[in-house]
Amino acid sequence: MKFVDEVRIYVKAGDGGNGAVSFRREKFIERGGPNGGDGGNGGSVLFVADPQLTTLLDFRYQQHHRAKNGENGMGSDCNGRGAEDMILKVPAGTLIRDTNTGDLLVDLSEPGQTFVAAKGGRGGLGNMNFATSTRQTPRFAQDGTKGEEITLTLELKLLADxxxxxxxxxxxxxxxxxxxxxxxxxxxxxxxxxxxxxxxxxxxxxxxxxxxxxxxxxxxxxxxxxxxxxxxxxxxxxxxxxxxxxxxxxxxxxxxxxxxxxxxxxxxxxxxxxxxxxxxxxxxxxxxxxxxxxxxxxxxxxxxxxxxxxxxxxxxxxxxxxxxxxxxxxxxxxxxxxxxxxxPAKPAKKVAVAKVPAKKAAVKQAPAKKAPAKKASAKKVAVKKAPAKKAPVRKAPAKKAPARKVAAKKVPAKKKAAAAKKVPARRTPKAPVKAKRKQGRRS
Incomplete structure (x- = not known):
């Protein structure tokens, strides 16, 4: 059996029957009144999930499905016969979509699940339903409504675990x-x-x-x-x-x-x-x-x-x-x-993480050791070159230094000489005065 899992079909529900316009006409009854019956309802289109089916092959060759219309009303208060619904069996797991809009209408995933795809039309009322005290002979009736029609896309998804x-x-x-x-x-x-x-x-x-x-x-x-x-x-x-x-x-x-x-x-x-x-x-x-x-x-x-x-x-x-x-x-x-x-890569990653910092530390220490060596050599070069250039500069202040020292020595010498002359002059008269006072106190 050929497997078909996607088809497009057209479904049309049945139209409702029209109401009848009829009057009672019997012997010796001049004005019997209206007796037009109602029209029958049209058949609807239903989808039922059948677990015994596994393919949509039947819908590949028959793509148009129309339900029967309801019968029209008749005289003598006789209503029209309603049409039977059209039941279309599909495999369980069928998705029904609106072809024009692409919307998902239903997912028939469970066996026995039913979906009304197109609703049948309603039958019209006969003229007997419009008789009133002021309108005893209505000469009109109601027409039946049209059944729904739609284009559907059936998509099968198998029910497997x-x-x-x-x-x-x-x-x-x-x-x-x-x-x-x-x-x-x-x-x-x-x-x-x-x-x-x-x-x-x-x-x-x-x-x-x-x-x-x-x-x-x-x-x-x-x-x-x-x-x-x-x-x-x-x-x-x-x-x-x-x-x-x-x-x-x-x-x-x-x-x-x-x-x-x-x-x-x-x-x-x-x-x-x-x-x-x-x-x-x-x-x-x-x-x-x-x-x-x-x-x-x-x-x-x-x-x-x-x-x-x-x-x-x-x-x-x-x-x-x-x-x-x-x-x-x-x-x-x-x-x-x-x-x-x-x-197993987890422990390997941990070891790699432990080794990476060690390598990074070694890389960092290597330039750290070389850097001071370079700086030290640079300093040595600077020290060796600096005195060679600044030697004459240092000798010049060395000659001026003794001149400053001599001037510094001469100034305190004059001050000391003046102080030395003034000190004995002050001390000589005070010595005998103190001696006399001491002697007077004793006497």
Whole structure:
């Protein structure tokens, strides 16, 4: 069955029936009065989510849907028959948008959910409804209203819990065929999967979940390369994403780490919310000899980023149970501890931080030692050169110094001589006076 996940359709609700203009005409009854009945209501267009459907293929070939109109009113107080509603079944997870405005009208994400896309017209009233005491013979009736019409865009997003991502031929179809009862096409060439596949996984303790396998994504998918990234809408509802890395990929520029970065960039270009979902990284095809050689460098590279890698082999079943346990833990409990590992680069960074200041100190001390040496040599040069230039300047004041000293000595000599002459003159008369006073006191 062909898979179709986006269509555009036109829906038209039924018109309401017109009211009747009629009068009672019977034998021996001259003026029976009005007896025109009302018109019936038109049918509405409803969408119902059906969990048994997985594609919009039916709407690809029939794009116009019109509900029936209501019947017109009749005489003898007979009302017209109302039309039945048109019910359109769509897969669960269908988005209904207004094509003209692009607005999202409803998301039919739950089975049995109903949405009225176009409401039917209301039937008109017959003339019997307009009879009054002053207007006993109304000769008019009311017409029915028109039903709504609208152009809609139906977009399908599969309801899956776990989504598989990866490059073409990475082993996604083989993986879903081993863990579920899905039987997608498996071949040894790229783009084997052209449409999404759903599989019911029966887990432990009577737990189950739905897994979705989408076509491969390559670099430039956001620009339309390959199958584009239009199928990524089917994993937007997933709570966990399993990223399969092809360790055995051959070709120019194909490396596991490069493939991992390319796919994450494409996810971010499509939707920032999708790129932030929990992602379980699985390194596939470890059963190949040359794939084992790529496993260790790829694991170490992601370990530095703090991302855990789970080696698996979809061909032999190696590591699948451990991978499913981690995916189920994230899905049912919401814990993502096992998806992260402690990067070994943290202690290395601490050692590097400790060494860097030591190097910086050594660099700082080296110029510190050389700087004084340069300054000392500069001073020595200055000291040696300064006296050579200032020698005659210092000798000149040396000659003037004795002249100043001689003048200084002559001045105090005159003062001392004058003082020496005055001191004996003052002291000579005082000595006998004191002696006489002493003698007089004694006598």
């Amino acid at each position: 776990v989504g598989l991502l990866g490059f073409p031929n990475a082993g996604k179809s083989t993986f879903i065929s081993r863990v579920s009862r899905a039987r997608p096409k498996v071949a040894d060439y790229p783009f084997t999967t052209l449409v999404p596949n759903l599989g019911m996984v029966q887990y432990k303790d009577n737990l189950s979940f739905v897994m979705a396998d989408i076509p491969g994504i390559i670099e430039g998918a956001s620009e339309g390369v390959g199958l584009g990234h239009q199928f990524l809408r089917h994993v937007e509802r997933c709570k966990v994403l399993i990223h399969l890395i092809d360790l055995g990929a051959e070709g120019e520029g194909r490396e596991p780490l490069k493939d991992f970065d390319i796919l994450n960039r494409e996810l971010e270009k499509y939707s920032a919310e999708l790129s932030k979902k929990p992602q379980v990284v699985a390194a596939n095809k470890v059963d190949l000899p040359y794939a084992r050689e790529r496993l260790e460098p790829f694991t170490e590279a992601l370990r530095e980023r703090g991302v855990a890698v789970f080696p698996v082999s979809t061909a032999t079943g190696e590591g699948l149970q451990a991978l499913m346990d981690v995916a189920a833990e994230v899905l049912f409990t919401g814990r993502t501890d096992k998806l992260r590992v402690e990067p």
